[in-house]
Amino acid sequence: MSERTKAPPRLDADRLLDDPRTRIIVCCGSGGVGKTTTAAALGLRAAERGRHVVVLTVDPARRLAQSMGLSSLDNTPRPVPLAEAGAAAGGTLHAMMLDMKRTFDEIVEAHAEPGRSEQILANPFYQSLSSSFAGTQEYMAMEKLGQLRRSERWDLIVVDTPPSRSALDFLDAPQRLSRFLDGRLLKLLTAPTRTGGRAYLKVVNAGFSVITGILTKVLGAQMLRDVQTFIAALDTMFGGFRERADDTYRLLQTPGTAFLVIATPEPDALREASYFVERLSEDRMPLAGLVLNRVHRSPATQLSAARSLAAAEALVPAGAAAENAYSAGGNGGAGALADVTRYPLAVAALRLHAERMQLIASERRLAQGFTAAHPGVPVARVIAQPEDVHDLAGLRVIGESLSAD
Ligand SMILES: Nc1ncnc2c1ncn2[C@@H]1O[C@H](COP(=O)(O)OP(=O)(O)OP(=O)(O)O)[C@@H](O)[C@H]1O
Numbered sequence: 001m002s003e004r005t006k007a008p009p010r011l012d013a014d015r016l017l018d019d020p021r022t023r024i025i026v027c028c029g030s031g032g033v034g035k036t037t038t039a040a041a042l043g044l045r046a047a048e049r050g051r052h053v054v055v056l057t058v059d060p061a062r063r064l065a066q067s068m069g070l071s072s073l074d075n076t077p078r079p080v081p082l083a084e085a086g087a088a089a090g091g092t093l094h095a096m097m098l099d100m101k102r103t104f105d106e107i108v109e110a111h112a113e114p115g116r117s118e119q120i121l122a123n124p125f126y127q128s129l130s131s132s133f134a135g136t137q138e139y140m141a142m143e144k145l146g147q148l149r150r151s152e153r154w155d156l157i158v159v160d161t162p163p164s165r166s167a168l169d170f171l172d173a174p175q176r177l178s179r180f181l182d183g184r185l186l187k188l189l190t191a192p193t194r195t196g197g198r199a200y201l202k203v204v205n206a207g208f209s210v211i212t213g214i215l216t217k218v219l220g221a222q223m224l225r226d227v228q229t230f231i232a233a234l235d236t237m238f239g240g241f242r243e244r245a246d247d248t249y250r251l252l253q254t255p256g257t258a259f260l261v262i263a264t265p266e267p268d269a270l271r272e273a274s275y276f277v278e279r280l281s282e283d284r285m286p287l288a289g290l291v292l293n294r295v296h297r298s299p300a301t302q303l304s305a306a307r308s309l310a311a312a313e314a315l316v317p318a319g320a321a322a323e324n325a326y327s328a329g330g331n332g333g334a335g336a337l338a339d340v341t342r343y344p345l346a347v348a349a350l351r352l353h354a355e356r357m358q359l360i361a362s363e364r365r366l367a368q369g370f371t372a373a374h375p376g377v378p379v380a381r382v383i384a385q386p387e388d389v390h391d392l393a394g395l396r397v398i399g400e401s402l403s404a405d
């Protein structure tokens with residue numbers, strides 16, 4: 001079959017996890033595709049195969065916290081107990097959830113001039129920026145990743161990325177924050193508090209008094225002073241912000257990093273995955289492969305959808321309403337269907353099977369479309385589980401599925 005010749009290379013998850021050169025795994029993808037689940041499952045599997053792992057999740061839904069037995073939002077890595085067999089391999093697992101405000105505060109405390117940090121932390125403008133600025137969460141994830149990496153406490157860091165509109169937000173966040181801090185309005189606001197002497201200041205100041213007038217009216221004098229204090233303080237730290245963002249960005253480009261793009265076999269998720277793959281290659285970020293999550297399987301693939309439907313039809317006398325026949329799956333419809341066929345359950349099962357086979361075929365077509373566009377990208381499949389994944393046992397099943405593909 002031609003499908004076989006077009007098959008993508010297989011993503012060997014265990015080889016990736018076992019390779020001591022793999023130091024960072026970043027799970028990215030569009031919203032709800034299974035980034036958090038995959039990151040946690042990979043972290044657990046790597047630890048139970050003997051590595052010292054920390055999983056960094058930025059998911060405020062606390063799913064990872066639940067699955068890892070963490071009771072609260074922790075900004076510091078907490079140990080996760082491993083299964084006996086896994087612990088025997090000598091690895092360890094820590095998990096943490098990113099609290100972006102706390103991380104921001106830590107940076108201020110670590111980098112502001114002595115005596116300055118309290119002033120900044122108490123500043124209303126800072127408080128609002130640190131908890132609500134769009135992209136802060138992504139930026140903080142990068143910042144935390146840099147911190148974890150520098151600590152050298154773990155030999156593998158698995159990073160989950162925030163649920164964002166676009167899978168690209170994670171990579172763009174540091175620049176967006178830089179642009180914001182570099183913005184003209186902020187420049188104008190900081191101008192009077194900068195040490196003078198530069199010629200352009202006169203010009204800026206002329207414009208500034210006008211703007212100050214307007215802003216004082218809008219914000220109030222106290223708020224304006226808050227903004228200015230904050231910006232002035234931030235200004236002294238700004239070089240550090242940018243340097244660290246650049247460092248982390250470069251770290252992501254090194255061969256020790258492996259990006260995994262997660263997608264479900266659905267058009268939107270795969271389109272987003274495609275963008276991400278292209279973007280990673282433009283940015284020279286090392287892509288390990290695509291994780292196709294929530295893929296459906298059938299134990300009876302030898303019975304095609306067409307034959308299954310034909311068989312169902314043969315059991316229903318001509319003229320019987322399809323609606324009736326179909327509702328036989330539920331309890332209420334069995335009576336109605338029993339009037340038109342002697343085999344209501346068989347008909348319902350055959351139709352369900354046909355539906356499942358059609359779904360499998362459509363998922364396969366979508367996956368083939370992705371591979372046709374990106375033939376070299378290795379793929380691993382994770383079977384759709386009958387239920388949500390919220391405990392360690394569930395994560396192990398996902399890890400096994402990932403590796404067994
Ligand atoms: N293979 C799977 N089988 C069954 N359920 C799954 C599977 N993968 C993930 N799920 C479930 O799907 C839901 C979304 O998964 P998850 O939270 O990992 O996605 P996400 O990409 O992190 O979402 P967000 O973008 O909101 O952070 C969860 O309820 C999870 O338990």
Ligand SMILES: [Mg+2]
Nearest residue numbers: 035036059163
């Ligand atoms: Mg998530």
